[in-house]
Amino acid sequence: MVMMKGEQWSNLGSKMAAIMFVYAMLRQYFPPQLQDYIFRYGKKLSNFMYPYIHVTFDEFIGERMKKSEAFSAIQNYLSDKSSASAKRLKADVVKDSQSLVLSMDYNEEITDEFNGVKLWWSAKRTTPKTQQFSFYPGADEKRFYTLKFHKRDRQVITGIYLSHVLKQGKAIAADNRQRKLYSNGAGQGWLGNRSSTTWTHVAFEHPATFDTLAMDEKKKREIKKDLVKFSNGKEYYAKIGKAWKRGYLLYGPPGTGKSTMVAVMANFLNYDVYDLELTTVKNNVELRRLLIETSNKSIIVIEDIDCSLDLTGQREEKKKKKKKDDKNEEGDPISAMSKNEERKESEVTLSGLLNFIDGIWSACGGERIIVFTTNHVEKLDPALIRRGRMDKHIEMSYCRFEAFKVLAKNYLDIDSHPLFGEIGNLLEETDMTPADVAENLMLKSDDDDDDDDDEVETCLKNLIEALKTAKDEASKKAEEDARLKAEKEQKEKEEAEKEQSVKEDVTQHAISAKEVKDNGVIH
Numbered sequence: 001m002v003m004m005k006g007e008q009w010s011n012l013g014s015k016m017a018a019i020m021f022v023y024a025m026l027r028q029y030f031p032p033q034l035q036d037y038i039f040r041y042g043k044k045l046s047n048f049m050y051p052y053i054h055v056t057f058d059e060f061i062g063e064r065m066k067k068s069e070a071f072s073a074i075q076n077y078l079s080d081k082s083s084a085s086a087k088r089l090k091a092d093v094v095k096d097s098q099s100l101v102l103s104m105d106y107n108e109e110i111t112d113e114f115n116g117v118k119l120w121w122s123a124k125r126t127t128p129k130t131q132q133f134s135f136y137p138g139a140d141e142k143r144f145y146t147l148k149f150h151k152r153d154r155q156v157i158t159g160i161y162l163s164h165v166l167k168q169g170k171a172i173a174a175d176n177r178q179r180k181l182y183s184n185g186a187g188q189g190w191l192g193n194r195s196s197t198t199w200t201h202v203a204f205e206h207p208a209t210f211d212t213l214a215m216d217e218k219k220k221r222e223i224k225k226d227l228v229k230f231s232n233g234k235e236y237y238a239k240i241g242k243a244w245k246r247g248y249l250l251y252g253p254p255g256t257g258k259s260t261m262v263a264v265m266a267n268f269l270n271y272d273v274y275d276l277e278l279t280t281v282k283n284n285v286e287l288r289r290l291l292i293e294t295s296n297k298s299i300i301v302i303e304d305i306d307c308s309l310d311l312t313g314q315r316e317e318k319k320k321k322k323k324k325d326d327k328n329e330e331g332d333p334i335s336a337m338s339k340n341e342e343r344k345e346s347e348v349t350l351s352g353l354l355n356f357i358d359g360i361w362s363a364c365g366g367e368r369i370i371v372f373t374t375n376h377v378e379k380l381d382p383a384l385i386r387r388g389r390m391d392k393h394i395e396m397s398y399c400r401f402e403a404f405k406v407l408a409k410n411y412l413d414i415d416s417h418p419l420f421g422e423i424g425n426l427l428e429e430t431d432m433t434p435a436d437v438a439e440n441l442m443l444k445s446d447d448d449d450d451d452d453d454d455e456v457e458t459c460l461k462n463l464i465e466a467l468k469t470a471k472d473e474a475s476k477k478a479e480e481d482a483r484l485k486a487e488k489e490q491k492e493k494e495e496a497e498k499e500q501s502v503k504e505d506v507t508q509h510a511i512s513a514k515e516v517k518d519n520g521v522i523h
């Protein structure tokens with residue numbers, strides 16, 4: 001925030017400077033009392049002619065690193081005011097892709113009134129006069145708001161008005177907030193080599209909620225409670241001296257709702273989602289930069305953590321192998337190209353990730369949830385999932401009757417049905433994912449209501465069929481597994497026996513040989 005007299009003042013200033021210059025030339029001819037008099041009244045005159053103070057609010061603070069919070073708050077505050085009074089408006093922020101949020105256009109001025117005090121806001125931008133070549137288009141553009149008020153109102157403005165604007169602006173932002181889904185894409189640098197990755201975003205509009213999530217009610221309640229406790233826990237985390245963040249590990253077979261759960265959490269807490277694709281992150285430094293750039297009130301999710309990170313220390317072996325290959329392929333242009341491809345492989349390490357999760361950087365920002373999802377919890381390095389890093393482990397499991405009831409309510413709008421009993425029994429005996437159950441509950445047509453009951457029944461019957469098939473397949477598979485297991489055991493047994501007999505033979509042979517040697521007898 002910079003306090004200054006305005007542009008008009010600078011015009012006036014140049015005139016005053018000319019007057020002062022003439023005055024300085026002539027002052028030697030004036031007596032000292034008259035000099036004082038002229039000076040005092042000159043100042044009064046200028047104040048009288050231009051009694052306003054201007055305050056500017058720049059968009060960025062600190063070397064363009066961080067967007068000024070005040071700027072954003074003012075933008076929101078003014079967009080609310082200006083849609084009523086300004087004549088030229090700019091429609092830029094779109095909420096839920098439904099409504100336009102209007103804000104005043106550049107060089108437009110609007111008047112605001114606060115406790116009987118009148119003041120004026122205007123939006124401005126400066127573009128550099130000289131045409132310079134820049135790597136970042138628009139990087140040199142400077143945007144700012146200017147507030148103009150009478151100097152007699154200084155106390156009111158700096159005392160209460162500005163904090164009122166900030167508070168209102170933030171409240172409007174919270175109402176208008178269009179949540180975002182960020183993902184990190186690999187930027188393409190010059191000559192096709194990879195430049196560093198950055199976050200890009202789209203509006204986050206996933207409709208899943210706890211009500212539509214098929215899961216045990218008790219488990220749902222527990223997770224909700226946990227999330228609420230976290231989001232209200234600012235003081236608590238400060239008190240215990242821990243960074244305000246929480247880690248969740250979602251594990252379970254494919255199609256059990258892990259990704260859906262992330263959307264549900266984000267909708268429940270009204271947070272943004274950062275979908276971090278580790279394989280496109282070049283190295284640990286880049287990982288740290290990306291993570292620092294995330295805003296608070298967000299969920300950072302790393303899907304299929306077991307696939308995206310080399311957790312087993314095989315990286316070293318791979319590197320050695322690569323070196324060997326490099327030597328073999330020197331001079332071959334095709335292999336050189338494929339080598340380039342390989343170099344794109346991420347160098348993010350487990351320790352790099354852990355370092356961010358609970359290293360010294362983890363306290364930057366705060367109010368962040370980190371979610372890992374995996375299909376193979378047993379493959380994960382214990383260091384990654386120990387408590388403190390992943391505070392809560394949530395198992396997403398196959399669809400049982402409780403979960404089915406949620407799906408039936410959502411998909412077919414029914415709470416009960418005579419076929420529920422049979423379905424319940426089958427679900428207890430058969431492992432079917434909520435994704436598969438849901439697929440069977442999709443109504444095929446949406447015409448007349450008359451046929452609805454029939455269609456519901458058909459859906460449920462289809463589900464029963466699918467469950468029976470799955471059950472048969474599962475039992476066949478179990479039989480097959482048992483048979484293979486028995487066969488394997490039998491084979492192993494036979495091999496062991498064979499080995500034993502060979503061993504015995506060898507021993508026998510050795511004994512005979514020894515006898516021959518000792519006795520010098522040849523039979």
Ligand SMILES: Nc1ncnc2c1ncn2[C@@H]1O[C@H](COP(=O)(O)OP(=O)(O)OP(=O)(O)O)[C@@H](O)[C@H]1O
Nearest residue numbers: 212213214253254255256257258259260434435438
């Ligand atoms: N528990 C659930 N409640 C409601 N719908 C579900 C549930 N689980 C899965 N589904 C449905 O199945 C689809 C797939 O689910 P989702 O992508 O969340 O599974 P996932 O566990 O992330 O699978 P993967 O391990 O393959 O990533 C979703 O579109 C959703 O509609």
Ligand SMILES: [Mg+2]
Nearest residue numbers: 258259260303
């Ligand atoms: Mg998933």
